[in-house]
Amino acid sequence: MTSVKSPGAKQIEAALAVLSAAGHTGITPPILQPADVFLDLIGEDIRRRLFLTNGSDGADLCLRPDFTIPVCRQHLETGPAGRLAAYSYHGPVFRQRVEGLGEIPQIGAESLGRTDLEAADADMLDLSVKALGAFGVTKLDIRIGDETLFVAVLAGLNLPTVWQRRLRDLFGETDKLASAIRRMAGTDAASDDSRDVRLGFLSALEGADPKAAHAVVEDLLSIAGISAVGGRTPSEIADRFLEQAALASGTGADPKAAETLRKYLAIEGPASEAVDALEAFAREAGLDLAQPIASFKARLAAMAERGLKVADMTFAADFGRRLDYYSGFVFEIHSASAQSGGQLVGGGRYDRLVKLLGADTDVPAIGFSLWLDRIAALPSSQQTSGASA
Structure with a gap:
């Protein structure tokens, strides 16, 4: 059986060092996880791709299909839910695939408890860019979205629940x-x-x-x-x-509301122009989107402060992640100079997840994962050993 492709050990160590330097503590959640948690909290697409098994006591188990839920479960088991915490991880996730092995090597980071939401969003996107830099991947195509805006549009249209x-x-x-x-x-x-x-x-x-x-x-x-x-x-x-x-x-x-939704979802272009486009849409539709647009604007400003080129990013109003627990800002990164067969980085905000796992209240949280098999598939010119962000 062909082994899963992954970048070299030195590059992986360099990427983990980037996460560690940013204050993220390495943890290794168990590979076997309770299946019902994932059946409840992940998207339909991934739900169909779980590797399921049973424990000796009859409990339904699955091989870890992602890291975010196991990291948050471990966070809950080791202290107060709302405490500030930053984690990193390295290991495989398991999802059934039509082609290729279902064992997918990943590196990632999670940040929980920060209430400065826009700054935390910018920090995590910036950190993911720096982690990619450890693999020599510096020519990036960054796409961002925001489910909070979509939810605000739905609420403003007064649709039935x-x-x-x-x-x-x-x-x-x-x-x-x-x-x-x-x-x-x-x-x-x-x-x-x-x-x-x-x-x-x-x-x-x-x-x-x-x-x-x-x-x-x-x-x-x-x-x-x-x-x-x-x-x-x-x-x-x-x-x-x-x-x-x-x-x-x-x-x-409601045909009128449907047309308004189509217009909103069609908004796409440079992130630096997105605020104007969103404000124009809100005026035309007669919707009060002032608060989510202000948050979106503050996030872009925080990104620019960290040296991220907002004008080179793409905002797409219809962009969301297929994992059900995401609840706000989302992003993905592709190589701008080579086709990798998918995103190199995927991440976003999931403020509701920790409560869904048992906490008394919502806990602000954001994270991302690097797909190491896709990074390994890039041309060697994209993987300069020891390159920095």
Whole structure:
């Protein structure tokens, strides 16, 4: 079996030294993790690619598909959730692939507890650039996005809760999000599968009393002997069925709001011009986006202060990450001079994750991962041993 490609040991040591110098303590979370945590908290795409197994006690386990959740679990187990902490890691994650091995070597860093959000965002993006520099990768294509802006647009449109939740869940899944918006506009009848699903179980729930419908779903699951699916309880599954029934029936369809969303998601260009574009959109749409735009502007200023070239970055309003726990600023970095088969760095903010894992309150957090197999696949001219950021 062909081994996984990875950069040289000296380069990896140099990158880890960059993270250590920035105050990130190295940790190594266990490879085996409780499967239900990941089934609940990662995106549908990655959920299908888990390597699943069982413990001797029957517990459902999975091979670690990412580092962020295990790092946050270890953070919770070792002290107060809201404390300032900075971690780094190096090791494999495991995701099933159509081609190639499912063992993917990564290096990364996580920062938890910082309340100076925009400065923390800028610091972590800057740190990822410096870590790439340790591998001699200096010609970069940086793309940024912000789910906070998208959520603010959804809230300003006063959409029904079921639609806000559905659209937010799909943010970052471009094709699926576009399809959902067409359905909300009532213009996706030809390709929409709602007519089919309405012939089945969902049609029986449309317009039903919520409590009665809830009881029906829970009873059916009980009869089938199902206590949980994908980490969700029967009550949570029933809620999902009711949401799907409302979406299938077109409840809350709003063509005008759908068109506004399309205009927002089409915003893309140099990050240095994004503030003007966002303010122009807000005026035209009649939406109050002052707070998220001010935060976005402050983040760009913090990046510029750290020497990052904002004018060379691309902002895309429709850019989000496919891991469900991301909740705000996101970024990815590609090589500007070579095709690597995907992003070299992916990262972003996940302020809700620590609470979802058991903390009493949200904890501000941001992190990133370097895909070492993709870095190793770059031409040798992109990997000068010992190069600095």
